[in-house]
Amino acid sequence: MNLKETIKQLPDSAGVYQYFDINGHLLYIGKAKSLSKRVRSYFSFEPILKAKQNLSLRIKKMIDQTASLNYIVVNSEHDALILENSLIKQLNPKYNILLRDDKTYPYIYVDNSLDFPRFEITRKVIKSSNIKYYGPYSTGAKDILDSVYEICKLVQKKSCLKSKKLCLYYQIDKCLGPCELDVSPAAYKKELDSATELILNKKTLIKKLQERMYFYAEELRFEEAGELKNRIETIGRTEIKSEIDFASDENYDIFVLQNTTNRAVVLRIFMRNGKIISSSHDYIQLNEGYDEDEIYQRVLMEFYKDEKPPIIAPILVAHKFLHVEVIEEHLTKVFGQKAQIKVPLRGDKKHLVDLAIINAKELLKKEITENNTKILYDMKELFSLQRVPNRVEIFDNSHMSGVATVGAMAVYENGKFDKKSYRTYHLRAKDEYSQMRETLTRRVESFSKNSPPDLWVLDGGSTLLKLAIEIVESNGIYLDIIAISKEKIDAKAHRAKGKANDILYTKDDIYRLKNSDVRLQWVQNLRDEAHRCAITFHKKTKLKLDKESKLLTLKGISQAKIVKLLKFFGTFEILKELSIEDISSVLNQKDAEIIKNIYN
Template sequence: MTLKQTIQQLPDSAGIYQYFDKNGHLLYIGKAKNLQKRVKSYFNFTPELKANSNLSLRITKMIKQTVSMSYIVVNSEHDALILENSLIKQLNPKYNILLRDDKTYPYIYIDNSQKYPRFDITRKIIKAADIKYFGPYSVGARDILDSVYELCKLVQKKGCLKSKKLCLYHQIDKCLGPCELPISDARYKQELDLAFELIQNKKQLIKLLEEKMFFYAQNMRFEEAGEIRDRIQRITRSEIKSEIDFATKENYDIFVIQNSESRAVIVRIFMRDGKIISSTHDYIQLNEGYDEDELYQRVLLDFYSKEKPPIIAPILVASEFENLQVIEQHLSTVFEKKASIKIPKQGNKKQLIDLAILNAKELLKKDKNSIDTKLLDDLKELLLLERLPKRVEVFDNSHMAGVATVGAMIVYEDGKFDKKSYRTYHLEAKDEYAQMRETLTRRVESFSKNSPPDLWIIDGGATLLKLASEIVDSCGVFIDIIAISKEKIDAKAHRAKGKADDIIHTKDNIFKLKHSDKRLQWTQNLRDEAHRSAINFHKKTKLKLDNESKLLTLKGISGAKVKKLLNHFGTFEALKTLTIEEIGSILNTKDANVIKNIYF
């Protein structure tokens, strides 16, 4: 069926639609209250099918590349919105805007139903009768809490009261000692009131911390002084200075978006009880143009996607956007109460929006020099990448004669390695090709939880590059892929001897760059980090296997029998779950009983 025939047969139902190019690559995912009307609005049908002249340059470019489409019918526009957002995160289409900010922000809370309440941190609603929340905090929540416990004589740990005995915290004058001493409610409340004041008034908290820092410094306790200095810096990092004075204790979540030619920045500001308590921002690479409507939808859907937030505040945005009412309806479901999204035009709330816009513009100015974008631009041009490689995942495998086989993925984003996003895998495959297929397949299976990057780099040659491309194509995900390998000399790469040059492979070309070429060095640096990660994980796995083997050997199970078991069952972890009969089918009943007694 041709594209024109598919469009003409679309139902007038709610749903999502997907556009594909001539190679079957996914270009765009959209939602519609009425699929037929929405999709037809992209096209003129006479004298031939072509892009509607009223479209933006970005969408016109996309429609010119579109040769086929598919669609999914759903029950409502709201369902279409949720499905669209989920698919965009998993498939990363070329012309959609993908946000990677999937963080949940921490809150400080106190359970006032306790006789001697104490503060703690949460990222979700606590199921208790009398909870008060402070936040959310983009950074510094733990530092604020640690400072409160250093400056206020509260019950320091959850288990303190259970011991019924005075502990070190009382001896160093950090706790009143209600576990054993008759501390009145009024006396404990004095400490609670001070803690409340410090949490809600950062200036007062920082003033007391600075006094403590200077005290440590004067007493030659420089390490402790340095720790408090660093804590002060983290607490102040998320602050936005403001002279806006709200007469009432109002709460607002403020979202604004600003953009340059190549980047957009999202600024979020959180006001609680009439005071700005924290702010956060994220940059987004504009690969195929800017769509503010789509970006506002993504921002709000992603920020409130997890579950009902502990504090529900009215939402302020800088401008009207498409589907605002649908987003509001969705958030009302998440919040379990009516959500409010407003575009203030005057007064204090408009000043909050202006403040956020001012900060967003400053962030865009600073960002111009924060990352070496010229190098990435050069790479994109050389390798004919579809996207600027701002977020990159690099893969490598490691083993020793087929033992302790592992895979590793490292992540590079905005000029630095994102070590929190690194992943390692225990592999069952025996050869290099199958090992890489297993590693990449497991990464693809996690796209629904952790969205795809801009670029994959594979440690290997053209064969592994082709494998990676086939895996990505089979699930419809949009990712640029390259590989880096050693040039073969006498059919060997001589990695350790350094006698072979590195080659960069793309789908259509190979590049033999000079050693001094910054683009090659950048790629090598990422490959070497993946290699280091894989080797380190292999060593840890091998050590654990060796210890397990020694344990079995001490109990009379020979090395040959251990190898036979691993060849059949794969890992020691799998071995521990087997029955005596299953183990006995490979060895004998006596050995099976010995092994079972070791692990149970």
Template sequence: MTLHETIKQLPDSAGIYEYFDKSGNLLYVGKAKSLQKRVKSYFSFMPTLRANPKLSVRITKMIEQTKSMNYILVNSEHDALILENSLIKQLNPKYNILLRDDKTYPYIYIDTSQKYPRFEITRKIIKDRDIVYFGPYSVGARDILDSIYEMCKLVQKKGSLKSKKLCLYHQIDKCLGPCELDVSEALYKKEVDLAYELIKNKKLLVKKLQERMLFYSENLRFEEALELRERIEKITRSEIRSEIDFATNENYDIFAISHSDSRAVVVRLFMRDGKIISSTHDFIALNEGFDEDELYQRVLINFYKDEKPPIIAPILVASEFEGLELMEEHLSRVFEKKASIKKPKQGKRKQLIELAILNANELLKKDKNTNDKKILFDIKELFDLQRLPNRVEAFDNSHMSGVATVGAMVVYEDGAYDKKSYRTYHLVAKDEYAQMRETLTRRVESFYKNSPPDLWIIDGGSTLLKLALEIVESAGVFIDVIAISKEKIDTKSHRAKGKAADIVHTKDEVFKLKHSDKRLQWVQNLRDEAHRSAINFHKKTKVKLDKESKLLNLKGISQAKVVKLLNHFGTYEALKGTSFDEIRLILNEKDARIIKNIYF
């Protein structure tokens, strides 16, 4: 069926639509209250099917590349919103804006129903009407909590009251000792009230920490002074200085977006009890232009996700965006109460928006990625990539004679390695090809919770490149792929020190660049980081496996039998979960009983 025929048959129903290019690559995922009306708005049908001349340059470019489409019907526009967001995160279409900020921000809370309550950290609602929350905090929540317990004589540990005995904290004057002593609730409340004040008043908290830091420094306790200095830095890092004080107990979540040609930044401010308590921001790559309406929707749906936040505040935005009413409907379901999203036009609430915009613009000015971007543009042009490789994943595998086989993925974004996003995999495959297939397939299976990158770099030649492209295509995901291999001389890899003769493989070409070429060095650095990560994980795994092997040897299971077990079950973890009868079939009844006694 042609694109024109598909459009003519679209139903007047809610759903999501997908546009594909001539190679079957996914270009865009959109939602619609009426698929028929929404999709037809993109096109002009006379004299031939073409892009509607009223469209933006970005969307016109997309429609010109669109050669086919698919659609999925759902029950409501709200269901379409949820499905659209899920597909964008999993498939990373070329023309959609993808946010990778999936963090949930912590809150400090106290259960006031307790006789001697304590302060704790949570990221979710605790179902109790007597809970009081403070936050959210983008950074420094743990540092604030640690400071509170150093300055206030509260019950320091959860189990302290149950012990009924005074502990070290009472001896060093950090706890009133209600576990054993008759401490009045009024006296304990004074300490709780002081903690309240310090949590709500960051300036007072920081001032007291600075006084302690100076005391430690004057008494030559430099390590403790340094620790406090680092804590102060964390507590103040997310703070935006502002003279705005509502002198009321008003709460607001404030969102503002600013952008350049290739980057956008979203700033979030959190006002609690009339004061801004924390802020956070994220840079977003604009691979194919800017769509403010789509970005605001992505920002809000990703920030609040599908869990009711501990503190529900009215939402202020810097722009009225298309889909605002739908987003209010969605968040009302999440909040279990009416959600409010407004663009303030005057007064102090407008000043909050202006403050957020000011900080967003300043962040764009200070964006340190100018130099890093040049190499990315050079890489995109040389290897004919579909999009700028802002986020890159590089893969390698490691083993020793088929033992302790592992895979590793490293992540590069915004000019630096994103080590918290690194992943390692225990593999069961025996040969290099199957190992890479297993590693890449495992990664694809996790796209639903960890969105795909712009580029994959594979440690290997044209065969592994073809494998990776097949996996990407079968998953329907939009990712560029390149591979890097060592030059072969007499069937052996050639690596002259400082002059690595590496070859870069793309879908259509093979590049033999000079060792001094910055673009080759960029790819080599990512490949080497993946190799380092794989080797390190292999070594750790090997040590662990050797310990398991020795344990079995000590109990009378010979090394030959251990190898036989691993050849059959793949890993010790799989062996541990195997039944007595299965092990008995591989070895014998006596050995099976020994093994089950070891692990259970």
């Protein structure tokens, strides 16, 4: 069935539609209250099927490339919204705008039902009576809490009250000692109120920390002064300066967007009790144009996810966007109460949104360094990538004679390595090909939680490149992939004067760049970081295996049998879960019983 016939047969039902190009690559995922009406709105049918003239340049370009479509019928527009969001995160279509902000923001909370309440951090709603939340904090929550416990004489640890004995915290005047002493509720509440004031008022907290920092500096305690300096910077980092101070105790979550030709920024500001308490922002790469409606929908879906936040506040945005009612319906279900998305037109709330817009414009001026930006566009042009490679995942494996086999994924984003996003894998596969298959397959399986990058880089040649392409395409994902391998002469990697003559492979071409070419050096740098990560994790794993081997050797299991076990099962951790029968399939019954006794 051709595209025109498929469109004419679409049902008048809610659902999700997917556009594909002539090569079967996914172009776009959309949702609709009526699949028939929505998809037809893109096309003009006479005299031939083509994009309607009133479409934006971005959408017209997409429709011109569309050769086929698939669709999924669901029960409601709300269900279509959920499915659309999930599929976009997993499949990363060319014309959809992908947001990678998968963070959840922490809150500080206190349970006032306790005899001696203390502050803690949470990212979820706590099931307990008389809970009071403060936040969310995009950064600095732990620093705020640590500072409060240093300044106020509260119960410092959960375990303190259980001991029934005065501890070091009492001796150094950081706790009133209710574990043993008769501390009145009024005296403890005074400390609790002081701590609450510090949490609510960053300026007061920072002032007290600065006083301590200066004291430490005068006492030549420079290390402690330096720690406080760093803490002060972290606490104040996301604070937006504002004279806006609502007379009432109003709460608002503010979201605004601003964009240039190639880049957009989403800025979030959180107002609690009439004061701005924190903010956060993320940059969005615009590969195929700007769609404010889509970004607003995705931003709100991603921020609130599917968990009720500890504090539910009205949402303020700069402009009304398409399908705002569907987003409100979804958030109402998530919150368990009516969600409100408003566009303020006057008064303090309008000033608040205007302040957010000013700050978003300033953030857009802070471009990535020119050199890093240039190399990314150079790579896109050289390799004909579908996207500027702002986020790259790099893979390598490591082992020693089939023992301590591991895989590693390094991540490069916005001009630097993002070590918090690195991942390592214990592998069971024996050969290099199967090891890379296992590593890449496990990464693809996690796309629903952590969206695909713009580019994969593999340490390997054309064989591993074909493997990676097969894995992503079999899962319906079109992802740019580059493989890098050393030039081989007589089956050995060739180096000239210490410099590797590396070869780059893409789906369609082979590149032999000079080793002085900065584009080759950029890929080599990524490959070397993944290799370092894999080797480091391998050494750590091998050290742990050696310790386990010594334990088994002491119990009479020979080294040869240990190697045999590891080659068959992969890790010692698996032995803890196996039965005697499983182990005896590799070793004899007596050895299997010894090993099982060790790990019981």
